[in-house]
Amino acid sequence: MRKIVGLFLIFFSISYSQPQIEIINPWVRAVPPNAKNTALFMIIKNSGDESDTLTAVKTDIAKMVMIHKTVNEDGVMKMVHVHQLKIPPHSTVELKPGGYHIMIMGLKEPVNVNSMLKFTLIFKKSGKINIKAPVKMK
Amino acid sequence: MEHFYKLWSFLLVVLITAVSYAHQFYGYPYIQKINDFTLTDQNGKRVSLSDFRGKYLLVFFGYTYCPDVCPTSMLRIKETLEKLGKYKDKVHVLFISVDPERDTPELLKKFISFYDPDGRHITGLTGSPEEIKKVAKMFRAYYEKVPLKNNPEVGYLIDHTAFIYLIDKNGIMRLIFRPANDDPEKIAQDIIYVIKYFGE
Ligand SMILES: [Cu+2]
Numbered sequence: 001m002r003k004i005v006g007l008f009l010i011f012f013s014i015s016y017s018q019p020q021i022e023i024i025n026p027w028v029r030a031v032p033p034n035a036k037n038t039a040l041f042m043i044i045k046n047s048g049d050e051s052d053t054l055t056a057v058k059t060d061i062a063k064m065v066m067i068h069k070t071v072n073e074d075g076v077m078k079m080v081h082v083h084q085l086k087i088p089p090h091s092t093v094e095l096k097p098g099g100y101h102i103m104i105m106g107l108k109e110p111v112n113v114n115s116m117l118k119f120t121l122i123f124k125k126s127g128k129i130n131i132k133a134p135v136k137m138k
Numbered sequence: 139m140e141h142f143y144k145l146w147s148f149l150l151v152v153l154i155t156a157v158s159y160a161h162q163f164y165g166y167p168y169i170q171k172i173n174d175f176t177l178t179d180q181n182g183k184r185v186s187l188s189d190f191r192g193k194y195l196l197v198f199f200g201y202t203y204c205p206d207v208c209p210t211s212m213l214r215i216k217e218t219l220e221k222l223g224k225y226k227d228k229v230h231v232l233f234i235s236v237d238p239e240r241d242t243p244e245l246l247k248k249f250i251s252f253y254d255p256d257g258r259h260i261t262g263l264t265g266s267p268e269e270i271k272k273v274a275k276m277f278r279a280y281y282e283k284v285p286l287k288n289n290p291e292v293g294y295l296i297d298h299t300a301f302i303y304l305i306d307k308n309g310i311m312r313l314i315f316r317p318a319n320d321d322p323e324k325i326a327q328d329i330i331y332v333i334k335y336f337g338e
Contacts, residue, residue, distance in 0.1 A: 064292070076299050
């Protein structure tokens, strides 16, 4: 019995002292066929008790990927390079047009509406998370 | 002192504008005569603002390499056109490039056709850097190149204002929509009101 309680405690401490990352509704913006750049958006949910940090995103479809934030400074739209994106415990961070986004630069081929694109998100604690994101006209 | 008078005449204009309309505008009411200008369209043809007399114009400054802001605004403009119903053909969109060095007519053509399925409602405009500068100044549109380190593929991005301007059929600017005010339904209602107010 003591063994079972012990195992339970170990299990408990492992599952609850970690971040729990879930990627919700990822999508890539449809852009004109000759466009070189686009962006990936999603909701990152952390239902764990610890924060996690998105440090990088990898993909084969483009030459360069960066975490960005669009900011409006007195009406001038600027993009700021964000080196890491922190996801606090029990919270969600939304990547959306006009805000945080994964900027995809130097597309190797045109992205077609409704096609699914593969990405690997790299988190400090949760490690690699592979996702597929549809291309949407929105 | 001159500045002071400018400010007062500006406020007066805003006040007069505000009281003369019976409609609560979603965009920002404005009155400014836009002087005629000539740029190069997506077919390489020289076109002037005055060529569009009789149409209500939506003017947007952007660039085709733009990754987040311009595609959003262009999609909102596309959706706005779709919400204009029978007024759609009274309205024309001018997409003016703030990246004339890279935005050739050919590039512009591919870019705008993506947002203009019937090919009749959007004109892409480019020109020499000096021409673009002059036109942008008239609209108080600001843009600045931002070089990207370690990224020869993209080279540079451009910080820029992303307002949508509504110009009436006589070449007078009437409304300005900020990027945060990008609900196509509400923009379309403003446009329809202005068309009814000033005549088709
Ligand atoms: Cu970006």
